[in-house]
Amino acid sequence: MQLFDMFGEPPQFTVHEMMMVLRSGVFLKYAAAVVLLLVAFDTHGYREAGMPLQVNILIWMVCVAAFVSVYAAVLLGWLALAPGGRRIRLLRLVPNATAMAVVTFLVLALASGFADLEFSRRVLLQHLPYNIALSYIFETLMFVFILPQADAALGLDLYRRKRPGCEPPVEPRPAPVVPEQPVQPLRGAAEGLNGTAVVVGGQKFALEQLRYVKSEEHYLRVSAGDSELTLRGRLADLLAQMPQDAGLQPHRSWWVARDAVAGLRRGGQSDVLLLADGTEVPVARGRRAHVREVMQAWQAGEG
Structure with missing residues (x-):
């Protein structure tokens, strides 16, 4: 699967590679940092409306976990609808907006039970554009900074298949201390291995x-x-x-x-x-x- 990335080389990954990234320490630390930022800035004024701090932390943890789950589910669903063996390209706005619509509904429903907040269609539509914009910022940080770190830490090589026209300019490398030797091709297979x-x-x-x-x-x-x-x-x-x-x-x-x-x-x-x-x-x-x-x-x- 290839996810379009407006900031350069689009990553391409398998389902297994996606799950490895989501379980990596780099991503989990990033998710925890997102929760702390949402709590610290009291997004939507939940604590100001009377929500206890512990509940506020728990709700934002649920928010981040639900967003990641729905986002991944959209990618998997999109992949399942594709003919076998073909690469799937998907604009980031599709899983982002879908996941945030679901999460906004979930968080407002939970928050209304712990604070003096109205849960209605009007409030939902008011919060949704802001939430999508905020999630897009966090998602962009994920693609620009976190995903390359997780890729390097896990050795997945997610950027191994670059889209034509997206290759960064190749900078000249200094000559190595020991000159490289030309490639020496090998011919034939090892004898006695056929049938093993x-x-x-x-x-x-x-x-x-x-x-x-x-x-x-x-x-x-x-x-x-x-x-x-x-x-x-x-x-x-x-x-x-x-x-x-x-x-x-x-x-x-x-x-x-x-x-x-x-x-x-x-x-x-x-x-x-x-x-x-x-x-x-x-x-x-x-x-x-x-x-x-x-x-x-x-x-x-x-x-």
Whole structure:
């Protein structure tokens, strides 16, 4: 799913990635900060109308939680109505306005029971434009500042598929201390692996179909054939099934198949493993020597 973002690169994410962001510490701290700001500024004058502080905090917590829930439900509903396999693009105003309409009704109904406030259609229509504008400000802060931090913390790479025309200008990078070596392509598959099967998240895959597997908390992103799946599982369980020469683990969160590797780009500070489909896999600093040794052995074997 792709959500249009007026501030640059639009994020694209799966349902699982969206849930990971909503459960992340970065987002939960942001949600708590929103609640504290709403309480501190006494939005709509609830405490001035006689609402106890504890009730005011609870109502705004319900407000934020309900807004996030309805917002996510609109995205999921929009995704469910789309033909399978197609990317869905959705203006941010659609889930925002829908969620805030529901939340405004809910909060006014709750607030009228704890303060001297009128709950009517007239009051609802008075509050709704202000609430939508306020929520749009918080949502914009979320997209500009919080989402990139959550993306980096979780390693999701939500901006990996950039929309044409939205790419930021590429700034020249300083030359590395150690010159990069040209990519050395690898040919053919490791012998003796055809017919081998591995089990990931309860699903069986032919080993020759796997390109790479990336660990994301309690889930694995599996690239196999022409598809990419997200399954619950542990990378350690997958590695225990792998033949020794089937691939390598350049990073604690990655396993890549030998057949998928196109070459290694060396750098002064870090190496990057290049896959045939264009994916770039980071090489952990502590595994650089091992990866380089394996790459040399594979290339020698291809000769």
